[in-house]
Amino acid sequence: MSTPDRTTAPAAAGYDLVVTGARVVTPQGVLEGGVAVSEGRIAAVLGPGETPAAARTIDAEGRYLLPGVIDSHVHFRTPGLLYKEDWEHGSRAAAAGGVTTVIDMPNTQPPLIEPDDAAAKAAMIDGKSLVDYRFHFGVTEDSIDNLYRLQPRQATSVKVFMTGHHTAPHVIRDPQALDRIFAIAAERGIRLVLHAEDDGVFALLDDYLGEPEGYDAYEPSRPRSGGIVAAARVVELVRRHGTSVHIVHVSSSEESVLLRAANRAGLPITFEVTSHHLSFSASDTQRLGARIRLSPAIRSLDDQRDLWNALLEGGVATIGSDHAPHTVEEKSRSVQASPPGLPGVQELLTAVFTGMRRRHPELSTDELMTRIAQVGSAQPAALFGIGDRKGRIVAGLDADFTLFDPDAVWIMSAGHVQAKCGWSAYEGWTFTGRPDVTVRRGEVIWDGRGESPVFGSPTGIWLDAESSVLPVENGPAAVPAAVPAPA
Ligand SMILES: [Zn+2]
Secondary structure (H helix, E strand, C coil): CCCCCCCCCCCCCCEEEEEEEEEEEECCEEEEEEEEEECCEEEEEECCCCCCCEEEEEECCCCEEEECEEEEEECCCCCCCCCCCCHHHHHHHHHHCCEEEEEECCCCCCCCCCCCHHHHHHHHHCCCECCEEEECEECCCCCHHHHHCCCCCCCCEEEEECCCCCCCCCECCCHHHHHHHHHHHHHHCCEEEEECCCHHHHHHHHHHHCCCCCHHHHHHHCCHHHHHHHHHHHHHHHHHHCCCEEECCCCCHHHHHHHHHHHHCCCCEEEEEEHHHHHCCHHHHHHHHHHHCCCCCCCCHHHHHHHHHHHHHCCCCEEECCECCCCHHHHCCCCCCCCCCECCCCCHHHHHHHHHHHHCCCCCHHHHHHHHHHHHHHHHHHHCCCCCCCCCCCCCCECCEEEEEEEEEEECCHHHCCCCCCCCCCCCCEEEEEEEEEEECCEEEEECCCCCCEECCCECCECCCCCCCCCHHHCHHHCCCCCCCCC
8 A cells, every 4th residue: 555645636627625724633643734625535635825726715714624523323313213313403413513424323213133224224314414324233132143144334333232221122131142242243343332231230220229209319220330240241251252342431430441451451342432421420410400311321520530531541432422312302201201312413522622621721722633533533433444434634535524613612502403302411501612614525514604504415425334343453542544545
């Protein structure tokens, strides 16, 4: 593989799009300049003052040009739950949040547990999505054999729920079934994406403590012990089978430390933290109630601090939104009946930047942006088989980026919300930083600079993937730094 020049000659008629005046966040560091785009790909990273001819030129006016965020944890509710969210609204929320690719979860109605249904689901989304997308496949205790037929085109990752609502068909409660899933995934090069909380622990607690009467009693009914027990089980299963796993929405200090230790010991275990576990703590429960009734539950300020430290120190592989909207009516029910989840794909990037900026005044904006580009873009791309075309600002890759103003200070209100549910747990928050323009494969899909925001066309595509998961030694600790040759 040859390394291309940083700049390549423009086509005779000029580039399709040129961005100038940016601070470009590349794998080699933050550079003053811009990018030139041709046929949806980054044709060149431009130096300061370079302004080649183009059909359209955008002056970034000093904003950061950050790789488009890849949110590998969304529930866009297609098919079957369109009253909560749909792809039109979900992908607009994504674009407005600087997200250019999403990976959707399989717990829809019906769930995505038949390999052939992946193409049918993509056909439902076709023509509705501003952003590109892939799917995590699902598995139930009765559908494990389907993993033998799963092709990388359909999915390279399988979501496993180790807990969930007592009527949910997709919760894997049988230890032998779980063992089999780990074995087949290892054999077939599938990455498991785990909701790792132990359903047995929660069943015992429900019998002993009874149903929570108020929101203050919710976290104690779904405590950290559920996550710790499940994480320990996962470590044991990975030792036995060698399966590559990514644990989503880790919420406590103890899980974070255990999983980092396992990764350091050479086990192919990585984990995600969500913007809401980084943003909220138990002290917000009285005020926000159902809006932050989440699974896993929101934990203490100490947990939150330790998750931030893990994120800054490189222990966290990805940030995700777990965008899981419910209607206002659903969230108005009693504490027992209100479903867990909140919208978040639009808030993900800004919420994480806001928290980082406040917690680390000693770090430069370049340093913060570089870290966000790793956990928000490069690492999710590498983990989920799309690192050959997404996740980095490098000539030859897809022209997916957002122009981010790190100095914008603004208050989130319901009027900003693009998700179909129309509410945000962050209403009233003062955010620092804002994605002002989002570009997906060279097309502007969000421009929020003017009085009324402008969206692009819903021409997002179902992405193909590399053949299987990366080997252990190419885990997120060593995301490939080599620059792929332009196709
Ligand atoms: Zn989720």
